[in-house]
Amino acid sequence: MPHLTSPAPTTAERIRSACARAGGALLAVEGDDPVAVPVHHLLSDGSFAVAVPLDRVSTASHGMAGSQALLELTDYAPLPVREPVRSLVWVRGVLHSIPPSELTETLDAIATENPNPALLQVETPRSTPTNDDETRYTLLRLDIASVVVTDSTGAEPVPAADLLAARPDPFCDVEATLLWHLTTAHNDIVARLVSRLPASLRRGQVHPLGLDRYGLRFRVEGNDGDHDVRLPFHKPVDDMIALRQAIRVLMGCPFLNGLRARR
Template identity: 75%
Template sequence: MLPLTSAAPTTAERIRSACHRAGGALLAVEREDPVATPVHHLLDDGSFAVTLPVARGGAQGGLVAGSQALLELTDYAPLPLREPVRSLVWVRGRLQQVPPASVTQTLDLIATECPNPALLQVDTPHSMPSNPQDTRYTLLRLAIDSVVVTDATGAEPVSVDDLLAARPDPFCELESGLLWHLDKAHSDVVARLVSRLPAALRRGQVRPLGLDRYGVRFRVEGEDGDHDIRLPFHKPVDDMTGLSKAFRVLMGCPFINGLRARR
């Protein structure tokens, strides 16, 4: 049997992936109640592009520009679990106004990296009058003071430089479909992978929790609480061909057909 590596994503990589797939995001501005922000994108200058409803941020964000704010990003597990939150990312900083002349260019930049339908709800200098019942948003920048991620292993900060140097995991967008497919259509594969875990860590219901280029994670829901464990690949992988091979090698049966993402 080949020796397993202990490689895992860096803290910065975990945060970039969590930001990319975050199923929920809240922006709390000082002296205001938190509000959902559908756009939360890390820009090349080290700030986050965020949105506030026009009624909260003013026509160009002038009512909140300069305010301290906290962006909270929630990374949910793709499968239903007793505790569905895998990690939380907290970004603290100060809100800054995006110059009106730069709003459209910034939205275009975000769209090339993350085509989010909510970008169409952001007001620009050339926005057409909209239905009064539609929620419109103001685009702002959150200049970062600190970034912290917390999960089952604890809390850890990361620098802005490390965050900018990291990239989301290559399977970030496919992870949910792959784990659903693995759990529902390949229970035999799950059973063989789980059999590789130490017996003491298999006391409870074991479900796939996460997948990245370094390995697959499982959540063990036992009577004494929840426990997460990583089953690492023998080497990091970057595409579906490598991922299929990594699963076959991990199972000790390289002739089994590989997994494919559910479309």
């Protein structure tokens, strides 16, 4: 049976992965209603760039630059479960304008790591007129005062320096696709993996909840509530070949490289 106390992602890694997976976020500014922001990117100076709808910035009675703000990122489970929110990340800080002379360079830096189509709708000094139905955005910078992640294990803060040093999980972008494929095309593998969990942790409906370089997570939905459990790999993995081998090890497969037995 695999050792259930093997390494797991650090708090900073979990936050970086949650930020990369979150398709959208909410920005709450003091005195105003929360607004959806399609771009939320950690910059190299330790601040977050956020794209705020232009009409919300222009109609704010006090403006947004210099305001206290809270950025909320929601990480949803890739498969249907009773409680779909896996974790919440709260970034608290102060909003600042980005000088026009730095805006294009900032947008290019974001697009290199995250080519979000909404970046094309950010107002720049060289912006061309667009049709009135298209939402336009202003890019603001959120200087971090605190970052906290909360999930089924509780809430934990992390310093901005740790976030900069961490990287999103290598399977972050394909996690949902991999888990959907595993459950729809290889349900026998899922059943085999679930059977490797201690019997005391299988009292209820068990669903795949997550996948990262350290292992697989499952959500157990029981009459007494939901419980999350990790099934760790024998060692961290960084590519698909190593991932396939790690899953075979978890299943108890003797042919680690997928080799057939000799006749």
